[in-house]
Amino acid sequence: MSxxxxxxxxxxxxxxxxxxxxVLLVTAIFASxxxxxxxxxxxxxxxxxxxxxxxxxxxxxVLFERLxxxxxxxxxxxxxxxxxxxxxLAFPTVVYTPADRMSSRAREGYVEQVGxxxxxxxxxxxxxxxxxxNYSQATRGSGGPAIVMxxxxxxxxxxxxxxxxxxxxxxxxxxxxxxxxxxxxxSFSDKVLKRYLPIxxxx
Numbered sequence: 001m002s003x004x005x006x007x008x009x010x011x012x013x014x015x016x017x018x019x020x021x022x023v024l025l026v027t028a029i030f031a032s033x034x035x036x037x038x039x040x041x042x043x044x045x046x047x048x049x050x051x052x053x054x055x056x057x058x059x060x061x062v063l064f065e066r067l068x069x070x071x072x073x074x075x076x077x078x079x080x081x082x083x084x085x086x087x088x089l090a091f092p093t094v095v096y097t098p099a100d101r102m103s104s105r106a107r108e109g110y111v112e113q114v115g116x117x118x119x120x121x122x123x124x125x126x127x128x129x130x131x132x133x134n135y136s137q138a139t140r141g142s143g144g145p146a147i148v149m150x151x152x153x154x155x156x157x158x159x160x161x162x163x164x165x166x167x168x169x170x171x172x173x174x175x176x177x178x179x180x181x182x183x184x185x186x187s188f189s190d191k192v193l194k195r196y197l198p199i200x201x202x203x
Contacts, residue, residue, distance in 0.1 A: 056152055060186050060193050063128060063149040067184060068197040070117050075201050076178060080116050080138045084172045088120035089158055089182065097134040097144075118143065121156035128156050128186070155187035163203065178202030 073094040080092035095115030116138035128150040133143035159168035160179040180202040
């Protein structure tokens with residue numbers, strides 16, 4: 001009787017790891033995801049930049065309309081002078097303010113009255129501000145808090161036009177007369193906006 005001896009056979013040991021095809025496939029997937037993310041971020045940044053430009057233009061339009069409305073109601077008044085230079089402008093006009101508690105119009109809440117407005121540039125923050133004062137504040141040389149009209153302004157320039165003169169003036173020399181118009185120039189990082197605003201009382 002033959003005895004069969006079985007020798008233990010060694011199983012082939014398989015090493016764990018990635019094949020070249022798997023590495024290339026994963027690399028291609030990550031590259032595709034990276035391109036998609038970069039495209040989304042780039043499009044989002046372009047959209048945000050365009051939106052910011054539109055917001056700035058809207059704010060500038062509001063400033064032009066507000067200043068134009070104040071200038072249309074401007075007038076000469078000895079107690080409140082018309083003062084201006086290249087970077088700021090203050091003048092008497094009709095303002096909409098809370099009524100004096102001691103006056104007969106106290107129940108109306110807000111009323112229109114003679115007052116003063118001032119437009120100027122805060123160069124440290126790049127903002128054009130509008131400050132308003134009622135009659136009492138204006139005659140005392142004080143005023144209310146300033147509100148922001150436009151952000152991101154690099155330069156704010158004013159030029160004044162007088163009757164009989166073709167050249168604009170950078171300063172208001174004669175406080176006894178009103179200019180016939182004011183040219184407002186807003187400079188931003190990528191554009192310049194201008195608007196000529198007439199003053200009917202100066203014509």
